[in-house]
Amino acid sequence: MDTKASDRIDRRGMLQCMGWAGTGALYVMGGGIASSISLDAALAAQRPDPAAGRVTPFSFLQISDSHVGFDKPANPNARGTFQEAVAKIKLLPQKPAFILHTGDITHLSKDAEFADADAIVSEAGIPAFHVPGEHDMLDEGGGKAFLSRYGKTTLGTGWYSFDHDGVHFIALVNVANLQPGGMGHLGEEQLIWLARDLAGRSASTPIVVFAHIPLWTVYADWGWGTDDSLQALSLMRRFGSVTVLNGHIHQIIQKVEGNISFHSARSTAYPQPAPGAARSPGPLKVAAETLHSVLGIRTATVVPGAEPIALIDAALG
Amino acid sequence: MPPLKHRHQRATWLAITIAVSSVVASSHPAHAAGRGPAAAEAQVVQIRNFAFVPAIVTVRPGTTVTWTNADEDPHSVVANAKAFRSSALDTGDSYSFTFTKVGDYGYFCSLHPHMTGRIIVKAR
Numbered sequence: 001m002d003t004k005a006s007d008r009i010d011r012r013g014m015l016q017c018m019g020w021a022g023t024g025a026l027y028v029m030g031g032g033i034a035s036s037i038s039l040d041a042a043l044a045a046q047r048p049d050p051a052a053g054r055v056t057p058f059s060f061l062q063i064s065d066s067h068v069g070f071d072k073p074a075n076p077n078a079r080g081t082f083q084e085a086v087a088k089i090k091l092l093p094q095k096p097a098f099i100l101h102t103g104d105i106t107h108l109s110k111d112a113e114f115a116d117a118d119a120i121v122s123e124a125g126i127p128a129f130h131v132p133g134e135h136d137m138l139d140e141g142g143g144k145a146f147l148s149r150y151g152k153t154t155l156g157t158g159w160y161s162f163d164h165d166g167v168h169f170i171a172l173v174n175v176a177n178l179q180p181g182g183m184g185h186l187g188e189e190q191l192i193w194l195a196r197d198l199a200g201r202s203a204s205t206p207i208v209v210f211a212h213i214p215l216w217t218v219y220a221d222w223g224w225g226t227d228d229s230l231q232a233l234s235l236m237r238r239f240g241s242v243t244v245l246n247g248h249i250h251q252i253i254q255k256v257e258g259n260i261s262f263h264s265a266r267s268t269a270y271p272q273p274a275p276g277a278a279r280s281p282g283p284l285k286v287a288a289e290t291l292h293s294v295l296g297i298r299t300a301t302v303v304p305g306a307e308p309i310a311l312i313d314a315a316l317g
Numbered sequence: 318m319p320p321l322k323h324r325h326q327r328a329t330w331l332a333i334t335i336a337v338s339s340v341v342a343s344s345h346p347a348h349a350a351g352r353g354p355a356a357a358e359a360q361v362v363q364i365r366n367f368a369f370v371p372a373i374v375t376v377r378p379g380t381t382v383t384w385t386n387a388d389e390d391p392h393s394v395v396a397n398a399k400a401f402r403s404s405a406l407d408t409g410d411s412y413s414f415t416f417t418k419v420g421d422y423g424y425f426c427s428l429h430p431h432m433t434g435r436i437i438v439k440a441r
Binding site: 221 | 366367368389390391393397404405407423424428429430431432433
């Protein structure tokens with residue numbers, strides 16, 4: 001998508017360091033720069049970042065949309081592909097510091113699905129941080145099942161922040177109290193908290209935001225955006241490096257906007273159509289033998305300093 | 318959001334047309350029994366391709382509307398003003414609500430809030 005930005009960055013001789021294994025992405029933080037490496041490439045690599053020789057202080061993983069409980073034709077074994085993703089994490093030569101799960105952990109918010117998902121993720125042997133997707137809010141309590149498991153130290157409907165090696169991570173919830181005719185929604189209470197959370201932080205602090213629904217409008221007709229994201233993003237403009245990670249749309253789409261780069265992740269369960277490419281955003285059925293390859297990989301070009309991250313999609317095969 | 322409003326207005330005429338024909342169709346047995354097409358007491362709304370079909374339905378008081386989810390994704394049926402609210406409807410699941418009071422009931426899917434519909438309840 002952002003070919004122009006990518007070209008500009010390429011000419012500057014940036015590192016090229018990322019691909020996606022379709023089952024997860026490995027992010028490597030180096031000097032406040034988020035780059036990512038395909039799980040397969042990382043597994044094969046002797047060094048975590050062979051392209052640049054930048055030894056990275058830590059890495060973390062993003063997985064998304066595991067939809068534990070989904071058994072429809074688009075992937076009758078979503079549990080199995082989720083297990084495959086976690087198995088790959090376990091084999092990484094450099095152990096990531098933690099996992100970010102960007103929501104739709106379960107398909108129908110059932111306790112058994114949450115328990116199953118937890119058991120699978122715990123196999124990775126590293127901490128996991130979660131935000132809910134709309135599929136995690138379907139219990140009668142409208143998200144209580146999620147909060148009872150993941151909300152012990154969170155605020156409101158499940159938002160929180162934490163720091164790791166100088167990077168500030170912010171977990172946002174944009175799937176609660178959705179409004180008729182709208183898209184994702186953060187709400188006033190969360191925005192006020194966010195303003196306070198960011199106040200007083202140095203502009204040189206790298207910021208990583210993760211939420212389920214994209215924080216930029218990917219496709220309004222399918223609700224692929226967040227109504228009040230502009231208010232959140234305006235609070236982040238002063239920071240030199242802001243990386244926004246999301247799931248929800250089951251495909252890799254990126255956008256770079258000034259200092260803020262947006263990265264939508266693949267699902268571990270099933271793909272969804274490109275924006276507007278089908279009558280609806282429902283699960284996309286592909287041939288069983290191509291399911292993994294449709295989840296695919298991609299290459300990212302990562303820019304040091306305050307420049308945005310640029311990603312370029314590349315099919316696996 | 319003015320563009321959305323315009324879209325809704327255009328959709329209204331289309332949906333009313335569809336609604337009228339579907340009410341007539343669904344009331345056919347009653348019609349045959351001599352009670353006439355206006356005696357329809359049941360109305361079906363399909364949830365298909367992330368849309369309520371028909372999106373706008375006009376019914377008489379006492380009509381039971383049944384929504385059935387034909388998508389692979391779960392959906393819900395939630396009144397904007399909280400008059401009714403389904404739980405999550407998985408594929409093939411249905412939810413029914415009987416409208417006893419005259420009114421204009423906007424509703425949406427709480428998972429995918431861009432999905433909206435209206436049930437207009439009015440006496441003849």
